Amino acid sequence: MTEKCFEERFRDVEENYKVITNRIAEAAVRSGRKPEDVTFLAATKTVPAEVINHAIGCGLRFIGENRVQEFMDKYEKIDWDKGVSGQIIGRLQTNKVKYIIDKVDCIQSVDSVKLAKEISRLAEKIGRKMPVLIEVNIGGEESKGGIEKAALPELLEEIAVLPGIQVNGLMAIPPICAEKSALCN
Template sequence: MSHILENIKEVEAKVAAAAQRSGRKREDILLLAVSKTQPVEVIRQAVTYGLSSLGENKVQEIMDKYEPMGEGVHWHLIGHLQTNKVKYIIDKVDMIHSVESLKLAEEIEKRGAARGIVMDVLVEVNIANEESKYGVAPENTEAFIRQLARMEHLRVRGLMTVAPFVENSEDNREYFCQMRQLQVDINAKKIDNVLMDVLSMGMTGDYEVAIEEGATIVRVGTGIFGERDYSK
């Protein structure tokens, strides 16, 4: 069981070092433990060791784990979110990382209004223009954010991307750099109701480079829990 503790210590050390290299403090970066496919008893260990922010790709997994994990845990929905599933998590997650269509944003607005909740959201950007990925094209991001800014029950907090899967993390540096520039450019427009202070990018294979380029949230699963078993 202690392998998770060892993994967390290793990841923590790398996050801290990358933060230092980027001229920031360790506490400026949220290490989001991606708990998809992991059972509650395993996730609980990570929480015990200080990782109370958990990222899930699927609504169903949040539904299954929400009650057993109890209070003191902060859930983030990081995967593609279908409009018809917003109602199940609107009162369960702290942040939705994957807003990439007006239809989805309107549903979050509607469900948020019904529950009296203002949901923090990130706009998912398809920074490498990969056909297999969701996300708004970089050049359309500002216009999309302006549409979201008019909604009262969601608050745009920043940007998220799923960078290409690469063998060498340096290959993604240009994309992380472009994401940071996009964040800076949109911030400079001072759009009402938009506080772009979050940049969610970088996963197990490339989070150190992502932090060096300005990530404020890194999404690490395998690096913490080990390889996933999808057969379960």
């Protein structure tokens, strides 16, 4: 990426960061909450490390990556020393857990007992308890990961006892708009 392109992206990041944090603050106040009680996590899929670091410089403290390989490619280039939390927000295969278990602060896409057991096993091995979110496919969409709503109680019951994980909540993405419109694109 050229220096000029980075300059444009940096300006966009600064502007978008301000807009989003203002919207978060306004929404928090309207709902009777404090803005600092809301977590602003930026999905960094396909975003270069230089741009992510610029967002960190603007105040961003939570980044979420969809793919383990992309996370690993960027890992050494991110300004982690500025108090940033890296999280996995995309589908995670059990054979990839070993690469990120000591690098992320939360895994937001647990959707099976098998995956939860592997996370727990590897977290215990390094002496930590990994915070996780259970991914729920609330729209029943085939194109999205996550467990069906009806399967949630059983999954929670089975994984709540695993010593290397801590279930902190749910992660769900709303269904895709049924109608094509400017808002859905």
